[in-house]
Amino acid sequence: MGTPPAEFMNGRDWNVDLIPKYLMANGQLVQLLIHTGVTRYLEFKSIEGSYVMKGGKVYKVPADGKEALTTSLMGIFEKRRFKKMLEFIQNFDEDDPKTWNITISNKPTCAKDVTMEQLYAAFGVDHNTIDVTGHAIALHRNDDYIKKNCLDGIKRIKLYFDSLSRYGKSPYLYPLYGLGELPQGFARLSAIYGGTYMLDKPCDEIVMEDGKVVGVRSGEEVAKCKMVICDPSYIPEKCNQVGKVVRAICILKHPVPNTNNSLSCQIIIPQNQVQRKSDIYVCCVSYTHQVAAKQFFLATVSATVETDNPELEIKPGLDLLGPIEQKFVSVDDLMEPTDDGICNQVFISKSYDATTHFETTCLDVLDIYRRATGGDFDFSQVKHTSLDDEQC
Numbered sequence: 001m002g003t004p005p006a007e008f009m010n011g012r013d014w015n016v017d018l019i020p021k022y023l024m025a026n027g028q029l030v031q032l033l034i035h036t037g038v039t040r041y042l043e044f045k046s047i048e049g050s051y052v053m054k055g056g057k058v059y060k061v062p063a064d065g066k067e068a069l070t071t072s073l074m075g076i077f078e079k080r081r082f083k084k085m086l087e088f089i090q091n092f093d094e095d096d097p098k099t100w101n102i103t104i105s106n107k108p109t110c111a112k113d114v115t116m117e118q119l120y121a122a123f124g125v126d127h128n129t130i131d132v133t134g135h136a137i138a139l140h141r142n143d144d145y146i147k148k149n150c151l152d153g154i155k156r157i158k159l160y161f162d163s164l165s166r167y168g169k170s171p172y173l174y175p176l177y178g179l180g181e182l183p184q185g186f187a188r189l190s191a192i193y194g195g196t197y198m199l200d201k202p203c204d205e206i207v208m209e210d211g212k213v214v215g216v217r218s219g220e221e222v223a224k225c226k227m228v229i230c231d232p233s234y235i236p237e238k239c240n241q242v243g244k245v246v247r248a249i250c251i252l253k254h255p256v257p258n259t260n261n262s263l264s265c266q267i268i269i270p271q272n273q274v275q276r277k278s279d280i281y282v283c284c285v286s287y288t289h290q291v292a293a294k295q296f297f298l299a300t301v302s303a304t305v306e307t308d309n310p311e312l313e314i315k316p317g318l319d320l321l322g323p324i325e326q327k328f329v330s331v332d333d334l335m336e337p338t339d340d341g342i343c344n345q346v347f348i349s350k351s352y353d354a355t356t357h358f359e360t361t362c363l364d365v366l367d368i369y370r371r372a373t374g375g376d377f378d379f380s381q382v383k384h385t386s387l388d389d390e391q392c
Contacts, residue, residue: 007325008251013293015178016249018330020283020300022047022172022266022357025163028379029362030173033182035382041185045289047172048262050164052136053269054128058258058320061136062086063164078126085123085133089157112151119150127272133157135270135279139359141304142271142278172266172357177290198223203234206346213345227345229368232335235348243334245302245354246310248318251326252297256284258320263288263297266356267320274316278304282317283356296325302354305331340371347372 004011023029025046033039050061052073059073068083092111093099100111102122111119120130134140138156145153163171175181187197198218205217206228215222232239259265267282274280284299285291292298301317303310310331318324337348347368353360369377 008296009293013287015180015291016298017179017291018249019247019352020174020179020285020298020356021352021361022174022283024159024357024359025166025171025173026159027163027359027362028366029358031379031382032362032365032377036186036189038182038185038189041188042181043176044173045176045264046167047170047174047264047266047285049259049265050136050170050172051259051265051267052132053267053273053316053320054131055273058256058267060260061132063168064161073132074126074129078129081123081125082129082133085120085125086157086161088123089154090161092154092158094151111154112149114150115147116150116153117146119153131270131272136268137161139268139355139357141353141355141360170266174264174285174289178285206235208344211344227347227372229347229349229372231349232337232351235346236335238339238346238348239335239337241333242336244305244310244331245334245352246305246314246329246331247300247302247354248311248314249328249330250299250301250318250321250324251292252284252299252321252323253295253325254322255286255297256282256299256320257322259284267317269316276303276313277306278354280314280317281354281356282320300356302356304334304354342371345372 008014023044033042051058052061053059054073059071062068062071062073062082068086069079071079074082088102091099102109102111102114102119104114104118104122109122114122116134125133134143134145134153137160138145138153139160140153140156160171167173190197201218203216203218206213207215207217207222213225213228215224216228255261255263256265256267259267263286265284269280269282271277271279280301280303282299282301284297286297287294299321301314301321303314303317305313307313311329333351334353335351337350341347349368350364366377
């Protein structure tokens with residue numbers, strides 16, 4: 001690789017995540033981390049802005065009804081329709097039938113029985129507002145959700161604004177010193193309970209007997225176990241490739257343009273804005289998160305590969321960054337396990353997708369928990385749902 005240029009300063013100033021992802025402030029992953037107690041070893045900082053691209057320009061995602069009326073993202077009449085839809089969704093309560101009523105084709109209708117397409121139509125919002133709502137707020141990766149029941153979409157939108165209300169600037173959090181602090185925190189927590197971490201230890205074989213896992217071999221040593229949880233790289237023969245993801249990690253000397261000089265941000269480029277089948281994601285963190293040397297920024301552009309020229313696919317995202325000092329592009333396989341692991345007790349996760357948030361990964365973690373334990377995780381066990389409450 002050679003020696004980095006002197007302008008990048010000391011290597012110890014850099015903590016570069018190869019697959020950066022943000023946490024939703026009120027999301028399930030934060031609740032899981034609080035429940036484990038690992039957050040006592042972590043410190044989070046909010047991301048300064050959430051943005052979306054429309055018509056080649058970057059706009060701030062409205063944070064509330066007031067911003068919905070002042071945003072330049074849409075016209076004056078569309079703003080009011082958007083505001084009314086957000087107010088309905090914010091007031092929607094799955095346990096209160098009084099909040100379910102909407103009017104479709106001049107007929108009172110129960111919102112629990114309609115699709116997202118019908119919900120959008122009920123408020124008369126246009127396709128640009130649908131792009132913003134579905135992709136930059138509900139965080140759907142493509143438009144498949146449009147024809148499905150609206151309950152999931154409503155929950156996603158409520159989660160976005162509930163997370164936004166926690167810390168104000170955006171719904172996203174990121175650990176100081178990067179995501180590497182998560183495994184380090186769990187290593188410290190594991191030591192308290194007598195656990196053992198074997199770092200930089202090759203995994204030569206998953207040892208099976210009578211169709212079930214009994215250990216993991218490294219060289220001549222075998223660590224006995226009753227269960228293995230791993231990612232696809234450990235047992236590729238038990239996984240299928242379902243696609244590829246392209247990522248470009250870029251070093252900048254400036255904030256991402258048109259983000260109000262934000263020291264950190266996320267930009268989502270909805271698929272329809274660039275004639276794709278899935279979204280493009282841009283995330284940026286900086287020296288304020290202790291992941292780069294002073295005055296430097298780390299921006300990552302990612303997308304699911306759809307053509308034979310992956311780097312060209314993320315060009316719309318790269319074009320938003322302005323001058324780039326260094327760029328590192330990688331293309332990785334997206335892998336999924338071929339079985340659920342219940343019979344052999346080997347539970348394999350899915351590969352990290354192109355998103356720059358942990359929502360899809362959290363669903364995979366909860367699915368592994370269900371398969372490994374035989375039951376869903378009970379979120380009522382979580383005594384606190386805020387990092388501030390937990391730290392108190």
